[in-house]
Structures are given as structure tokens and as C-alpha cells.
Amino acid sequence: xxxxxxxxxxxxxxxxxxxxxxxxxxxxxxxxxxxxxxxxxxxxxxxxxxxxxxxxxxxxxxxxxxxxxxxxxxxxxxxxxxxxxxxxxxxxxxxxxxxxxxxxxxxxxxxxxxxxxxxxxxxxxxxxxxxxxxxxxxxxxxxxxxxxxxxxxxxxxxxxxxxxxxxxxxxxxxxxxxxxxxxxxxxxxxxxxxxxxxxxxxxxxxxxxxxxxxxxxxxxxxxxxxxxxxxxxxxxxxxxxxxxxxxxxxxxxxxxxxxxxxxxxxxxxxxxxxxxxxxxxxxxxxxxxxxxxxxxxxxxxxxxxxxxxxxxxxxxxxxxxxxxxxxxxxxxxxxxxxxxxxxxxxxxxxxxxxxxxxxxxxxxxxxxxxxxxxxxxxxxxxxxxxxxxxxxxxxxxxxxxxxxxxxxxxxxxxxxxxxxxxxxxxxx
Amino acid sequence: xxxxxxxxxxxxxxxxxxxxxxxxxxxxxxxxxxxxxxxxxxxxxxxxxxxxxxxxxxxxxxxxxxxxxxxxxxxxxxxxxxxxxxxxxxxxxxxxxxxxxxxxxxxxxxxxxxxxxxxxxxxxxxxxxxxxxxxxxxxxxxxxxxxxxxxxxxxxxxxxxxxxxxxxxxxxxxxxxxxxxxxxxxxxxxxxxxxxxxxxxxxxxxxxxxxxxxxxxxxxxxxxxxxxxxxxxxxxxxxxxxxxxxxxxxxxxxxxxxxxxxxxxxxxxxxxxxxxxxxxxxxxxxxxxxxxxxxxxxxxxxxxxxxxxxxxxxxxxxxxxxxxxxxxxxxxxxxxxxxxxxxxxxxxxxxxxxxxxxxxxxxxxxxxxxxxxxxxxxxxxxxxxxxxxxxxxxxxxxxxxxxxxxxxxxxxxxxxxxxxxxxxxxxxx
Numbered sequence: 001x002x003x004x005x006x007x008x009x010x011x012x013x014x015x016x017x018x019x020x021x022x023x024x025x026x027x028x029x030x031x032x033x034x035x036x037x038x039x040x041x042x043x044x045x046x047x048x049x050x051x052x053x054x055x056x057x058x059x060x061x062x063x064x065x066x067x068x069x070x071x072x073x074x075x076x077x078x079x080x081x082x083x084x085x086x087x088x089x090x091x092x093x094x095x096x097x098x099x100x101x102x103x104x105x106x107x108x109x110x111x112x113x114x115x116x117x118x119x120x121x122x123x124x125x126x127x128x129x130x131x132x133x134x135x136x137x138x139x140x141x142x143x144x145x146x147x148x149x150x151x152x153x154x155x156x157x158x159x160x161x162x163x164x165x166x167x168x169x170x171x172x173x174x175x176x177x178x179x180x181x182x183x184x185x186x187x188x189x190x191x192x193x194x195x196x197x198x199x200x201x202x203x204x205x206x207x208x209x210x211x212x213x214x215x216x217x218x219x220x221x222x223x224x225x226x227x228x229x230x231x232x233x234x235x236x237x238x239x240x241x242x243x244x245x246x247x248x249x250x251x252x253x254x255x256x257x258x259x260x261x262x263x264x265x266x267x268x269x270x271x272x273x274x275x276x277x278x279x280x281x282x283x284x285x286x287x288x289x290x291x292x293x294x295x296x297x298x299x300x301x302x303x304x305x306x307x308x309x310x311x312x313x314x315x316x317x318x319x320x321x322x323x324x325x326x327x328x329x330x331x332x333x334x335x336x337x338x339x340x341x342x343x344x345x346x347x348x349x350x351x352x353x354x355x356x357x358x359x360x361x362x363x364x365x366x367x368x369x370x371x372x373x374x375x376x377x378x379x380x381x382x383x384x385x386x387x388x389x390x391x392x393x394x395x396x397x398x399x400x401x402x403x404x405x406x407x408x409x410x411x412x413x414x415x416x417x418x419x420x421x422x423x424x425x426x427x428x
Numbered sequence: 429x430x431x432x433x434x435x436x437x438x439x440x441x442x443x444x445x446x447x448x449x450x451x452x453x454x455x456x457x458x459x460x461x462x463x464x465x466x467x468x469x470x471x472x473x474x475x476x477x478x479x480x481x482x483x484x485x486x487x488x489x490x491x492x493x494x495x496x497x498x499x500x501x502x503x504x505x506x507x508x509x510x511x512x513x514x515x516x517x518x519x520x521x522x523x524x525x526x527x528x529x530x531x532x533x534x535x536x537x538x539x540x541x542x543x544x545x546x547x548x549x550x551x552x553x554x555x556x557x558x559x560x561x562x563x564x565x566x567x568x569x570x571x572x573x574x575x576x577x578x579x580x581x582x583x584x585x586x587x588x589x590x591x592x593x594x595x596x597x598x599x600x601x602x603x604x605x606x607x608x609x610x611x612x613x614x615x616x617x618x619x620x621x622x623x624x625x626x627x628x629x630x631x632x633x634x635x636x637x638x639x640x641x642x643x644x645x646x647x648x649x650x651x652x653x654x655x656x657x658x659x660x661x662x663x664x665x666x667x668x669x670x671x672x673x674x675x676x677x678x679x680x681x682x683x684x685x686x687x688x689x690x691x692x693x694x695x696x697x698x699x700x701x702x703x704x705x706x707x708x709x710x711x712x713x714x715x716x717x718x719x720x721x722x723x724x725x726x727x728x729x730x731x732x733x734x735x736x737x738x739x740x741x742x743x744x745x746x747x748x749x750x751x752x753x754x755x756x757x758x759x760x761x762x763x764x765x766x767x768x769x770x771x772x773x774x775x776x777x778x779x780x781x782x783x784x785x786x787x788x789x790x791x792x793x794x795x796x797x798x799x800x801x802x803x804x805x806x807x808x809x810x811x812x813x814x815x816x817x818x819x820x821x822x823x824x825x826x827x828x829x830x831x832x833x834x835x836x837x838x839x840x841x842x843x844x845x846x847x848x849x850x851x852x853x854x855x856x857x
Contacts, residue, residue: 032634057630077678078662090661094654141805160803165777168753169762171698173675173683177766178775182685183694184768186601187609191685192694192766194675196599199615202655206622211802213629214458218433218807220636226806234783237772238801240450240509240621241586241614246769248504251795255488256769262611265485272596272608279607281591285473311483336582345583347592349607352663352670355594355653360579366650367664379664384619384651385627386574389642390634 031058032390036216037122039115040064040099041106041139043071045198046232047128047156048095049205050212054124055098056383056392062118062408063096063399067103067428070401071096080375086401087374093398094380097370101399102408103428106137110427117412119144123219124152124212131161141227151225152215156208160231170232172198179236181243184257192259200236207235266310267319268292272349275327279349280335282323286310288344295342296326372397402428432459432807437632438536440465441513442520444475446614447586447648448542448570449509450621455628456512457800457809460538463825464515465529466818468844468852474585476500476818480854491792498850501791501817508798510815511787516825517818517848520551525845529553531830534562538628542570542620542648544583555643564641566631568624574647586617589648598659602674616652623651681729682708682736685766688749694766695744695752705729707759712743785811819849 036059040051048063048071055061065071073095074086081088102118105111116139119125125144127134134140134155141153155161158170176182176194186193208230219225237243246257262271268289269282284292289310290302301307307315327335332348339346348354355361356379368382383392405428406419414422422428430436437460441452456462466472471480477500478486487493489504496502518532519525533539539558541548548554548569555567569575572584590596595615600607627644635641653660659670675696677683683698699705702725709717723729729736744752749765756763767775773796778784781803784796792814800809826832826846841847 030634030638032630035637036633053626057626078658078665078668080665082666090665091657094657094661159777160781163777163780165757168757168764169704169760170764171677171680171683171700171762173677173685173696173698174762174764177685177694177696178764178772181613182696183766185611185613187611190601191675191687193599193601193611194685194696195613195615196595196597196672197656197658197670199595199655202657203615203618203622206619206626206655207801210454210622210625210629211804213626213633214433215804215807217458217629217633218430220633221433222429224806226804228805229803231781231802233777234781235801237778237783238798239618240446240453241618242612243772244508244798245504247772247798248508248795249489250769250773251797252491252504252792253488253493254770258768259611262609271612272591272610274608279591279596281588281596283585283588283612286479287473311485340579340582343583345585345588347582347584347588349591349596350594351597352594352656352659355660356663360573360577361649361653363577364574364647364650366653381654381657381660382650384623384654385644385646387627387631387634387642387644389640390631 030390031393032387034058034060036060036124038062038124038126039118039122041125041127041129041134042156043128044073045095045201046205046208047126048073049202050154050156050208051099051126052095052097053206053209054212056394058390058393061099062404063099063101064104064106064115065101065401067105067402067426070103074401080378085374090378093370093372093375093378096398097380098395099399100404100408101402102405103402105427106139108425108427110422110425112138114409114412114427115139116144118408119151120148123150124154124216126154126156126208126212128156131155131157131166145225145227149225150219150223152212152219152228153225154208154212154215154228154230156204156230156232158231159233161229172201175200175204175232175236179233179243181241181246181257184242184246184259186259188259188261201232203239204230204232204235207239264313267307267312267316268310269320269323273324273327275330275332275335277331280327280332280346281349282339282344282346284344291343295339295344296322298322368394370394370397373400430459434458434460437461437538438463439538439540440532440536442541442543444472444543445585446509446617447620448540448624449475450617451540451624451628452513453509453511454621454625454801455538462513463532463821464513464816465518465520465532466515467519468517468848468850469519469521471500471851471853474505476506477503478505480851491795496791498791498818500851507789507792507815511797511811512813513816514821514824515816515818516822517846519845520553522845524840526552528826528830528832528840528846530561532825533558533565535829536562536565537632538566538568540568540570540624540628545569545571545575545580559641559643562641564635564639566628566635566641566644568628568644568646570620570624570646570648572648574650575645584648586614586620586648587612589616590614590652593649593652594656594659595652598656598670598672600672600674602672602676606672615655616648619652619655620646620648676733679726681726682733682740684737684740686737686741686744686752688744688752689747690749693749695749696764696766697740697752697756698762699729700762702726704761707761708740708756711755711759711761712740787811787814789814791817817849819847822847
């Protein structure tokens with residue numbers, strides 16, 4: 001099983017530098033990115049998700065954290081047994097799989113010098129500080145790319161490295177309002193709504209990974225690195241969910257998407273419907289009316305002239321009553337099973353608890369287990385994709401703070417005494 | 429030397445709706461030659477428009493509210509993500525169409541589709557078959573739940589899969605009949621598109637080293653779940669089932685969306701620290717509130733959130749939604765306008781960064797299009813060509829690329845196996 005943490009003792013960083021790709025005991029197949037090395041100056045959600053995606057595909061990622069405190073995500077819930085502790089954040093655990101962790105105070109000259117040395121050996125640097133911070137530390141693309149022309153350097157920020165909002169602050173809801181289609185999300189007579197949890201920051205990290213991988217591809221083919229400027233606002237404004245369509249509709253006709261009741265365009269059920277034990281969601285097209293009538297057990301309605309015009313929304317109430325009555329006689333899983341057997345897209349509105357118990361998700365082995373030195377064994381979300389030849393794999397848990405200082409800095413020639421000195425000076 | 433990262437990489441695209449097309453949109457932006465293989469037998473609903481016979485209520489999807497002669501070449505639904513792609517028409521249900529398709533796969537690097545799992549099986553176009561034609565092929569199947577398991581054949585749009593993976597449960601109005609009034613969002617299409625593009629580039633990277641192509645089984649559901657880490661990990665670690673917080677946040681307070689001056693105008697404000705709270709008090713002209721014990725700490729502000737909301741909205745109502753952002757950001761407070769489609773098209777940040785690209789589309793006219801999702805310093809992403817009209821590149825694919833003889837092309841066209849530019853059902857009217 002490649003999707004399980006094999007629990008091997010990992011090779012020292014120096015050996016990795018000599019040999020190239022790390023040979024993994026217990027990992028049966030080579031991973032797609034196992035020849036790539038990344039130096040990671042990111043924190044919170046978007047940046048770490050970007051480097052996690054690359055690390056999970058095999059890249060060797062060294063994560064730099066602030067001594068003593070570490071990545072702010074260490075202080076973000078949920079925590080194991082609701083115990084706020086820097087080594088017990090489930091969010092941090094998820095976002096930093098397969099990375100090595102090193103602490104460096106980048107405000108010290110020694111810290112900056114160590115960071116520059118590490119950057120000479122890598123294919124990519126990814127950072128998510130406020131614009132200008134890395135330049136003030138002497139760690140910007142200009143500085144690091146000079147001696148490493150193949151270097152790909154990706155910066156992830158709220159609004160990008162240029163423009164009038166460059167220095168503006170943002171959180172998930174600000175990105176939702178400005179980049180995403182929050183305006184048209186929610187009920188027409190109420191306030192607009194953000195999406196759930198922090199999905200947009202995750203999505204920004206995913207797009208940053210695509211951008212970084214594109215630049216790494218170019219560097220592999222030409223030997224030339226480059227700078228990648230990722231604005232979280234733009235990762236949403238250019239995205240597919242509804243935003244680009246709303247933007248383009250305005251260009252085409254001067255109109256744009258507004259908040260609306262789900263499924264208001266036709267008589268067909270679309271949106272959430274209550275059922276016996278919760279809710280299900282439909283999305284159905286007018287041409288599927290005959291299938292829907294079959295599903296409802298009323299095939300005669302397929303030719304009923306009252307429903308011939310599927311855009312006659314005056315008939316919607318009548319159809320909804322039929323669908324709701326059908327749903328209320330069934331639980332959400334049964335609704336979905338029966339609707340799907342008639343070719344009608346319908347799925348249950350699940351909770352996290354439902355997911356962990358879902359037979360499909362269990363059969364595909366989506367959740368993986370990791371053994372963490374402080375948290376012990378815990379489950380984590382697994383692979384977003386199954387690459388059959390060179391799979392996603394969980395090789396190691398998220399690092400504890402400074403866990404790999406000796407290993408990574410040792411490879412640069414720093415002995416145990418040097419590490420004591422660096423620690424004493426607060427550099428690591 | 430190549431000018432773009434994926435120059436010379438050919439991608440065959442049988443994608444529908446949004447997730448797959450978003451993946452190939454990014455691959456096209458990165459320089460790949462993306463060729464959509466389309467059919468005239470079925471209108472791809474929610475891909476080249478919502479429906480083959482759009483009702484007047486949908487005319488605002490078209491330039492000047494006019495569907496024109498061939499609306500599927502003029503719709504905002506397709507023309508945004510269709511950029512930097514080509515289109516040819518092959519009837520894959522016909523053995524001779526399949527033969528043409530085989531030749532196309534043999535000269536390509538990547539194949540991607542996101543239909544229901546039954547579609548490709550019924551066509552006999554599994555990865556196993558296609559890789560026997562081209563062992564170096566990287567093939568992606570991206571159905572809702574993947575190619576194995578009891579839900580393998582389930583059909584689901586992004587909106588529905590999000591319900592199934594728990595997103596709908598943690599969004600919506602917290603005071604409502606949860607989650608009865610949630611409108612559609614299609615975040616899974618965004619996660620699927622990004623994941624598809626990343627997986628393909630990783631597989632290309634692997635192929636470069638080893639010469640081996642591979643199959644990628646990508647479930648839409650599985651591409652979305654890693655983005656819901658907080659509710660999932662809270663259940664795993666604490667057995668807690670999180671519910672929606674609406675626009676509020678577990679730690680930032682106050683946080684919300686506030687009505688501004690004007691019709692349906694709103695701004696968001698998100699206070700994540702005591703310093704930002706002090707900044708908000710300054711902006712509100714109420715510096716004395718900083719010392720008020722009711723609001724001094726995060727927990728206190730959470731406790732009095734409703735009264736804070738009233739106080740803040742009384743202030744925001746006096747200002748334009750953009751003004752709220754500028755005033756508060758100057759005081760160091762995260763805030764922004766809720767942008768409608770018009771605001772975003774004129775937004776100074778997007779415009780100043782050159783986010784929009786101009787395209788001259790032969791059937792839709794000249795417009796600005798949402799552009800690249802990131803900026804490259806050396807290999808800038810451009811709109812090289814606009815979304816293809818249906819079958820626009822038939823000649824290029826059949827004659828130039830595959831080298832079919834003119835009489836063979838004519839014979840296949842005559843039998844409607846390849847070529848054409850109008851849906852069969854549309855011709856019937």
C-alpha cells in the first residue's frame with residue numbers, strides 16, 4: 001500500500017544532495033517529483049498547501065519556520081482533543097506532510113546567510129510573506145536567482161506584488177468578496193455569503209502549485225528559472241466556479257450574476273431538498289424531465305402538456321411538491337441511490353462524520369493514517385489523484401518545530417557545537 | 429528555444445462542463461496545444477452553453493443579448509475557458525470515427541476527460557485501450573467519484589459533489605433552516621481543474637525521466653476533500669461535526685459583511701487582532717471603544733458580536749463599498765468591497781496588473797476576457813487565440829496533423845463521421 005505511511009528512517013540531507021532523489025524504504029515506486037528540491041518560506045494556509053501538494057508528489061521540501069513560535073498555522077484549530085498546543089494542530093498536520101522542518105530567524109544575519117546557502121541547492125523557493133519582506137531580508141528573487149539561474153521563485157500574496165492594493169491585508173472573507181463570486185452567493189433578500197471554512201486559501205495554494213510546476217517544467221526544459229507572482233485575488237477571479245463567467249457575461253451583455261433562489265430558471269429540481277434524515281441536492285436539466293418522471297414513479301407526467309414547457313416556472317411549485325414528497329419518504333443515501341439509477345444527478349448533503357463512514361470513500365482508501373511523534377496515530381485526508389505509475393504518498397508526518405535542524409544544517413557542514421551556538425544566539 | 433513551459437505538448441480534451449475544461453484552460457495557457465474533440469450528436473449541456481435551445485432568459489450570456497446563428501460559439505459559459513484551445517469534430521460512436529481518434533491519440537501526449545464513468549467505457553475508450561495505441565500517453569479520467577467503488581457510475585456536477593464531500597454543510601446562513609437555502613457554488617470544479625493540471629504536469633515530469641506514460645484516476649470528490657481540512661480534522665480528532673458560521677470566523681471578531689451606501693452594496697470586514705480592533709475604532713471615529721471592556725478581547729468581541737455588527741453597519745452605510753476598504757486598510761484593518769461582475773471588470777487592482785486580455789473572436793466580437801491566474805516574469809501567459817468555434821480546426825487536425833487524404837476526409841465528412849460545425853438536433857430545429 002503506497003498510501004500508507006511506511007515509517008522508515010529517512011536518509012540524511014547530505015546523502016540526498018549527493019545521490020539526487022531520495023531512495024525511500026517501503027515506498028515501492030518512484031514518485032513523479034522525487035528529483036525536485038524546494039525551500040519553503042510559507043506560512044498559514046495557501047503557501048503551505050502549495051508546497052504540500054508538491055511534497056506529496058515526491059518533492060523534497062525544507063520548511064523554514066520562526067524559532068520558538070513557528071508557522072502561525074500551529075496555533076490554528078482544530079487541535080487534537082481540543083488541546084491548543086503547537087504540535088497538535090490538525091490543520092498544520094494536514095498542510096505540512098512530507099516536509100522537513102528547520103527553524104531560522106530570518107531577521108538575523110546568520111539566519112539570512114544560512115537561508116541563502118540552502119537556496120543554492122534547490123529547484124524552487126516558495127514564499128508567502130507580505131510583498132517586500134523577502135527583499136528586506138536579502139532573500140528576494142534578485143538575490144537568490146543571481147547564483148542559481150535555474151531557480152524558480154514563487155511569491156504568494158493577497159493581491160500580488162504590484163498594484164494599488166499590494167499592501168492591503170486580507171483574510172478568507174476578503175478574498176471571497178474581492179476575488180470570488182461572493183456577491184451572487186446567498187439569498188436575494190439577504191447578505192452575500194462566503195464559502196465554507198477556508199477553501200479559497202486552499203484553492204489559491206493549489207493554483208500556486210500549478211504555477212510553480214509550470215515554471216519548473218520550463219526550467220527543466222531550458223535551464224532558465226523565473227519569478228512567479230501569485231495573487232490570491234487573481235487565483236479566484238480567473239477561476240471556473242462562476243466568477244469568470246460572471247466577468248465575461250458583463251463584457252458580453254452588461255449583465256452579471258445576482259443572488260437568486262436555487263433552480264429558479266426552470267421547473268426542474270435544482271438545489272437543496274429536505275428528505276427523511278437530512279438534505280439532498282439536485283442539479284437537473286430540462287431535457288431530463290422524462291427521467292425525473294420515471295424516478296418519481298409517475299411516467300405519465302412525461303407527456304402531460306402542463307409540463308411541456310420546462311421553463312414555465314409557474315409550474316415549479318407543483319413539481320417541487322412532488323419531488324419533496326418523494327424525498328421525504330427516503331433517507332438521503334436512498335434518495336441518491338434511486339435518483340442515480342434513473343440518471344438523475346442527486347447526492348446527499350453530507351457532514352464530515354458521513355464522509356468518514358462513506359462506503360465509496362472507504363473503498364477507495366481516501367483517508368490515510370500517519371504516526372506523529374506527539375499526536376500518535378491519526379487519520380488525514382489523502383490523495384487528490386491516483387497516479388498509477390508514480391503515486392502520491394505519505395512518506396512522513398508534518399515536522400515538529402525545528403525537527404530537522406541537525407540533519408539539514410549538518411549537511412551544510414555545521415557540527416553539533418555549531419548548532420548549540422546557533423541555538424544560543426536564537427538563530428535556530 | 430521554447431517560449432512557453434508546455435510548448436510542444438499536445439493534449440486531447442473530451443471535457444465537459446467546468447472541472448476538466450478548467451484543467452485544459454491552464455494547460456493551454458502554459459503553451460500546450462489543447463485539441464477539444466467534440467461531437468455533433470449530443471449538445472454538451474453546461475459546456476457550450478446551458479442548453480441547445482436557450483430561452484430568452486439566458487440571452488444575457490451572449491454578446492449584445494443575441495444568441496446569433498450558432499449560439500454555442502458565442503456564449504460566456506464556453507468562451508472564457510475555451511481560450512487557447514482548438515476544436516475538431518469526430519463521432520466517437522462510429523468505428524471509423526474511433527479510427528481517426530486512434531491516430532490522433534498516437535500523436536498526442538495527454539488525454540483528459542471528466543464525463544461520467546460510463547461514458548468512456550461505453551465508447552470503448554478506456555486508458556487501457558488508448559495506452560495500447562500510445563504507451564507514452566498520460567491519461568486522466570475525472571468522474572465525480574473515480575473509476576472504482578459503489579458510486580463509480582454516479583453523475584454529479586461540482587455543486588452536488590461539494591454537497592457530498594461536506595462543503596454545503598459548513599456554509600450558508602447560520603440562522604436559517606440549515607442548509608436549505610444554500611445557493612449553488614461550484615468550488616469542486618475549481619479544485620478538480622487545478623488538481624488535473626497539476627497531476628498532468630507531474631506525470632509529464634515523470635515521463636521525461638523514465639519515458640513512461642501513466643493513468644490518472646481522479647475523483648472530483650477526492651480533489652475537493654483536502655480543501656475541507658478543518659471540518660474533517662475536527663471530526664477525526666474531536667468527533668465534532670462543525671456547522672456553518674455564515675460569514676463569521678472561529679477566531680476573527682468582529683467579522684462580517686456590512687451594508688454600504690447604494691443599492692445592494694456591501695463590504696466585508698475581518699478583525700483578527702487587538703491592533704486591528706484599535707484600527708477599526710479609529711476609523712469609526714470611536715477611539716474610546718478600544719478601552720471598553722465589552723470589546724477589549726477577542727472573546728469579548730465574539731460575545732458582543734451582534735451589537736458590534738449594528739455599530740459597524742451604522743458607519744458603513746455612510747460610505748461607498750470601495751471607500752470602506754480604503755479607509756479601513758489605511759488603518760491596518762482587513763476589509764474589502766463585495767464586488768459584483770461590473771465592479772470586478774473595472775477594479776483598479778485587476779486592471780493595473782493587466783488581468784484582462786483582449787480577444788477578437790470571429791463570432792462573438794472583440795471583448796476583454798478574464799486572464800491568467802498568475803504572472804510569470806520570463807514566459808508571460810497570453811491569450812494566443814480565442815475560444816474555438818465548434819469544428820473550427822477540423823481541417824488542421826484531419827489534413828495537417830493526421831495527414832488524411834482529401835478524398836478520405838470528404839468521404840468521412842459526407843457520412844458525418846468527422847467534420848461539421850452544427851449540432852444534428854439543431855439542424856432539425
